[in-house]
Amino acid sequence: MNTDNKPQVFKDATDFKTQFCEECESIFSKTYDELNDFERYYALASLIAGKARNAKVDGENDEKQVYYFSLEFLIGPLLDNYLLNFGVRDIVKAGCEQLGTPLEELVACEADPGLGNGGLGRLAACFMDSMAALGINGNGNGMRYRYGLFRQEIEGGRQVEMVDNWLEHGFPWETRKNESAVVVQFGGQVVRHQDGERFWFTQEGGEKVKAVPYDVPILGYGAKKVNTLRLWSAEPATEDFDLDAFNSGDYAKAMKFRSDVEAISQILYPNDAGEHGRVLRLKQEYLFVSAGLQTILRTYEKKFGKRYGEKLWEHLGDHVSVHTNDTHPAMCGPELMRILVDEKRVDFDTAFNVARKTISYTNHTVMPEALEKWPIEVFRHLLPRLYMFIEEIDRRYRDTLPHDVEGWANVLSKTAILWDGQVRMANLSVIFAHSVNGVSELHTGILKASTLHEFYELRPDLFNNKTNGISHRRFLGNANPKYAKLICDAIGEGWLADANQLSQLEKYEDDPSFQEEFEKARRWSKERLAKYIFEATGTQLDTSMVFDVQVKRFHAYKRQLLNVFKILDLYNRILSDSSFSPRPTAFIFSGKAAQSYTFAKEVIRLINSVAEVVNGDPRVNDKIRVAFVPNFAVSSAQLIYPATDISEQISWAGSEASGTSNMKLMMNGAITLGTYDGANVEICDLVGQDNIKIFGLRTEEVDALRAAGNYWAWDLYNNDRIRLGRIIDELTDGTLAHLSGNFESIRDELSISNDHDLVLKDFYSYVDAWDELAQAYGDRRAWNKAAIHNTARSGYFSSDRTIREYARDIWHIDA
Ligand code: F55
Structure with a gap:
């Protein structure tokens, strides 16, 4: 270059x-x-x-x-x-x-x-x-x-x-x-x-x-x-x-x-x-x-x-x-x-x-x-x-x-x-x-x-x-070499200096040969990640599956727990309903919890326990797999973003100040499955409703719910012992205990806090949204179009743009 x-x-x-x-x-x-x-x-x-x-x-x-x-x-x-x-x-x-x-x-x-x-x-x-x-x-x-x-x-x-x-x-x-x-x-x-x-x-x-x-x-x-x-x-x-x-x-x-x-x-x-x-x-x-x-x-x-x-x-x-x-x-x-x-x-x-x-x-x-x-x-x-x-x-x-x-x-x-x-x-x-x-x-x-x-x-x-914003040079240019090369071949190298030029990719969104090359690049990145995960954890992932990724610090408000509940729901439904056939998906998590943050650490243990059950069960493991990638860091992040099909951005609305993995993933051609929170709102404005999947309560609805004081989370448990209630039961009934015990504290936290982070409240809306999005992956042409469109609209999220604004409005310098 x-x-x-x-x-x-x-x-x-x-x-x-x-x-x-x-x-x-x-x-x-x-x-x-x-x-x-x-x-x-x-x-x-x-x-x-x-x-x-x-x-x-x-x-x-x-x-x-x-x-x-x-x-x-x-x-x-x-x-x-x-x-x-x-x-x-x-x-x-x-x-x-x-x-x-x-x-x-x-x-x-x-x-x-x-x-x-x-x-x-x-x-x-x-x-x-x-x-x-x-x-x-x-x-x-x-x-x-x-x-x-x-x-x-x-x-x-x-x-x-x-x-x-x-x-x-x-x-x-x-x-x-x-x-x-x-x-x-x-x-x-x-x-x-x-x-x-x-x-x-x-x-x-x-x-x-x-x-x-x-x-x-x-x-x-x-x-x-x-x-x-x-x-x-x-x-x-x-x-x-x-x-x-x-x-x-x-x-x-x-x-x-x-x-x-x-x-x-x-x-x-x-x-x-x-x-x-x-x-x-x-x-x-x-x-x-x-x-x-x-x-x-x-x-x-x-x-x-x-x-x-x-x-x-x-x-x-x-x-x-x-x-x-x-x-x-x-x-x-x-x-x-x-x-x-x-x-x-x-x-x-x-x-x-x-x-x-x-x-x-x-x-x-x-x-x-x-x-x-x-x-x-x-x-x-x-x-x-x-x-x-x-x-x-x-x-x-x-x-x-x-x-x-x-x-x-x-x-x-x-x-x-x-x-x-x-x-x-x-x-x-x-x-x-x-x-x-x-x-x-x-x-x-x-x-x-x-x-x-x-x-x-x-x-x-x-x-x-x-x-x-994010460094598009590092997170696309360095992290995703095959896709970066494809982009350079199509629109030249100017985007490295000026991320807005990524919009020129819009011409190629529907181009079959560009799409084919895009898929090849994606497959290469998925193979690279699968190899890394296998070496780090022994977990084998099939790269023809959808790669569904949530990578960030572990926090109650970021709701990794909601994601796990969805996986348990899929697991239960596959076992109980032979006609239920979700899009085969590998769920990938990575992130650290503060040493003293007991709840967040228990969620990590839960993910690993679910992974053990799911990956070891031949009745489901051709449909769902779960991997926890240890020691999330910049270097492993650079392997994960380019391999992602679905970007999980599921904090409750009004909790995540901005988020930046949402931007890195979008730029690499992942489709966001997210709440109307932080910068997800701006991603949605940029890509349009057809190229993102939004679910769950909006900020105003969360505020209203909290103000009204009439939300009783446990009613949701009692009203649905088949799906949501069953998942909660599984936290303590031994289903997941084989690796290192049950998860009483997570169940207690949900009930004592009256579901502060609205995991139960947003559950159905989330699972439905995921299902629709994952099904859409089957139309490869439409999916690739949306993925390339996400990259094409991501120039706005270059930190070059952010810094220009700081320079102009706050530091008062020309840049
Ligand atoms: C680190 C130490 C302390 Cl004492 C407090 C906070 C942190 C920290 O790492 N915060 C943090 O990462 N906040 C995040 O900042 C991002 C960049 O603005 C936002 O995108 C994200 O929403 C926010 O949680």
Whole structure:
């Protein structure tokens, strides 16, 4: 794949081979032939990483710098993506072939850095790709966790969490930048100083931690731009290393301090619905916020100090945007003020206005109970000076809230930062931002109407929607090589730079030879996935079956349980009714549950138990199969999306902020079976009702049902002991107990919560919708047409589009 203007990295395959072999020798002092596959991968990645670093021209332009602050960047493997962005994938593939190791085998050696939980972290990674592709000065600011999200194994059907030692064999993409380390201070006391009229504060004592950055180059498509993802690691600041303990021979004590500090960047918190209350998490949040901002201000001062003199800091927002991904970086506001006021002598009001002009905030959560909060006591003890700024901003906010607003007391109770002994991070984020956005039309509507309603009433101008997007280069270009090639052959390569060009595929939707090639590509991807699943689990899938896929984090609201109920219903009906013949389907699940989320883990165990029963039963296993793919991660996701026929997006309406696997699957030609939730609504608008299957209650209906308070879920159980009731009975009657026992807790959860997630309520509508959709697969021509149509309409969901909108509306830059 070639793009104009790109720097030439390799002249041809011969040139590539020469450079590659030289790299092997320079790194390992061995010839290419003497190396194993991993070493060859490592040498290749080092060669490409070196080229990416060299392509970077520092201080290249004066345009605005965007700093994307996120505690998670779920970047996934980089090699194949960089080859695509450099435009050398074909040359390197040919060269590797000639050397005797297929490129795919080298690519498969790469570690998959799990530095994020799910959608939020992956979104940050897609945004990095798009900012570089669009030539925006985009800087990622995050944490370099020593261990990524746990590796999931399945034992006896249960999820078991293992350590993810992703750095074990080194990470060739990063460069440690000792000279850019900064000190971050925790604890201690605030001391007031006075000199005549002037007074100021310092924070004395406490713990000083050294934050050391590791930089990863982010190469844009066409290699015209290389940005940096900066990930921080915590180390003891040398002067605070416990030398006394060390010298007096108490080595263990000296080292304990070391490990306490290092703990800050050891692990990623694995709870994707908030892990509040742990001091270590708060330390992580402050460390990357403070280190990032110190660096930003240092760079800015160097660059603009002369130009602006006295007025330097007032112009910060003209040249710098700080974007906060959810509330995890919410301390950006007060920390920026602290540095400006305490270290740069800016007055309080100016500092606040500068902060607000610079900072923007994206919310990813609909549910008010999931919003991040910290006990004031914990906060003040860890960050005493920062807390003073928060308290003062909160005080001024309360003072300036007009007393004549309707329901003043209620508005204050919802919008104040400090309330009930807690620091409310969402309110902190809103008060310090000049822009607040949701991640789909529906979600932004819900923020305005309920989650952040009182803020919206006060400041409607702050709110805007930015529907999520995904890197179409990675999730179609890299992940689905056969389909990507077919698309290139039909419409050229322009879509890689401009995803809207995918719409040109509409001409081919009905073209029999294109359809035939599409099917071939799909079959290849299904074979590839089936092989992977067989190797990982021993489960055999027949690729002539429909591949029905639900891959995402495990959560009650995402309703993997509803999917399992459907499978059990099919199982029961096949056994009890010989005339019932559903479309043969393989149901594929993948995803992790937080360690402490018992219900979600039980659903994983249930899926594996159902898989064991179904796959082992010759009466049904030519009609239905079930597979649970362990350890969902970016790399396995890239194998799953291209093989999917039906994309399950079945959260209850009003619960999923956006979803992004819905976009990745649609782009790869899967048909969505979904509720009217998150970005499904926009997918539906784009593809049209004939090319998607929507079922279940709408948001308004869910709201009305909850408000009426007259839904009695157990009536559904009692009224249908043949289908729904039978499934619920099977949870506890031994049918599924063989692997590791019954599922009393799931049954109890359904009854005690009165079916909070509306699994029973939406059951019939869901099963009927699935049946109709699966039957439609039989008309291969109509199906393929709809599938290709989905790809053709998916350009809108490129994160390039999303980032253009952020640039235009929030960061105020041209892209
Ligand atoms: C991680 C840590 C905490 Cl403390 C809280 C949340 C998370 C997290 O991973 N959230 C997350 O992934 N949210 C998802 O964000 C996606 C991107 O906007 C949305 O598509 C998705 O709907 C939302 O659930």
